[in-house]
Amino acid sequence: MAEALAAAGAQVTLVARNESLLTEVVMGIRERGGTAEYVVGDVTDEAAPGEVEHAVSDSFGVCDILINNAGINNRKPIEEMSVDEWHEILEVNLTGPFMMSRVFVPGMKSKNWGRIINMTSIMSHVSLPNRTGYSTTKAGLLGFTKALALELAPHNITVNGISPGPFATEMNRPLIEDPQKNRQFLERLPVGRWGKVEEIGQLAVYLCSESAGFLTGTDLVIDGGWTAQ
Numbered sequence: 001m002a003e004a005l006a007a008a009g010a011q012v013t014l015v016a017r018n019e020s021l022l023t024e025v026v027m028g029i030r031e032r033g034g035t036a037e038y039v040v041g042d043v044t045d046e047a048a049p050g051e052v053e054h055a056v057s058d059s060f061g062v063c064d065i066l067i068n069n070a071g072i073n074n075r076k077p078i079e080e081m082s083v084d085e086w087h088e089i090l091e092v093n094l095t096g097p098f099m100m101s102r103v104f105v106p107g108m109k110s111k112n113w114g115r116i117i118n119m120t121s122i123m124s125h126v127s128l129p130n131r132t133g134y135s136t137t138k139a140g141l142l143g144f145t146k147a148l149a150l151e152l153a154p155h156n157i158t159v160n161g162i163s164p165g166p167f168a169t170e171m172n173r174p175l176i177e178d179p180q181k182n183r184q185f186l187e188r189l190p191v192g193r194w195g196k197v198e199e200i201g202q203l204a205v206y207l208c209s210e211s212a213g214f215l216t217g218t219d220l221v222i223d224g225g226w227t228a229q
Contacts, residue, residue, distance in 0.1 A: 001067055001117075004201030006034030006207065010142075011060045014038045015052050024220035036060040041131025043070045043096030049103040053140055056063075061169075065208050067117045073132045086133055093137035094144070102150060105157070114157035115208045118145045122165045122223045138163075142219055149217030158216035160207055167195035190225030 002012045006029045014036065016022050022038040029036040039055045041048040045130035055065050074085055097118055098206045108114025124142040127135040142161055166185050168176060175181045176194065186192060203222060205210055221227055 001069065001201045001204040003029055003032075003034075004198070004205050005065070006036055008208075009034065010208070011035040013056045013059065015041050015043070017042050022178075023145065029182055043100060046089040046099065046193070049099045052100070053103045053107070057107070062111055063104050064108070064113060065115045065117075066100060066104045066108075066205065068121070069098055069119045070096050071119060072119075073131075073208065074133045075174075076090045078135075079131050082109070083131060088115060089133040091136055093134070094140050097144065099142060105152065108152075108157050109155045112156045114150075114152070114155070115212075116157065117204060117207055118142075118146065118159070118161045120145065120163045120219055122163050122221060122227050124161070124163055124219065125221070126227055131143070134136040145219065146158035146217050153216060156213075158210075158213065159169075159208070160216060161219035162200060162207070163176070163219050163221045163223065164200060165189070165195060165198065165226040166179070167197060169197060187227075188226065193224070195222065195224060 002014050006012050008217060012035070014022050014025060015038070017040065019040045024042065026036040026038050037055070037059050039052050041052055043049065055061070070092055072079065072089055074081065074089050076085070101116060103116070118141050120142050121134070121138040123131055123135045124138040145159055145161045152159055164173060165191060175185060186194070201219060201224060207215065207220070
């Protein structure tokens, strides 16, 4: 998404805990002629969103686009999940988007324009065994998306979700590298393949464009037909 938005002309700031990965992506964007910075931060740290907002303002001015993309999964039966693990997934997947949105919304209101994308999931709509924590947070994030969209609509700020299905990302590496689980997933996918991250990038570019100004409070499912079955 960062690469696609930068290619479309956006000045982007990436946020993550892993500085080496941030550096790699930012350098790649710059090499292709884009403008990018990064901030090392953890969205579960209450001070981090404000620090990110200050860094973005210092570099580029008021932020127009916020993508809440930080997320973790925990594939365990409920009786094996500790309270600390439950709190961790809630903090990353649900409290993080709340805190980030809270600090960036005032600037968008001041411009009477903005775009917020929350990375929901097909697990906002359907689920699988051993996904209680993940499904709970993603269903909650979809509710957050709808409520915030109504709150911000008078300010010309749209809020939407993107619900990816099975995509070839780091989070899904344990499934992709397990031949049996990989085969099971592909057999359930009508398109017969894992999604490409570039496909999400182009969807994000559309949602952030003027053409998507009438689209708010909804969730775009990009899942190769998984939830249509």
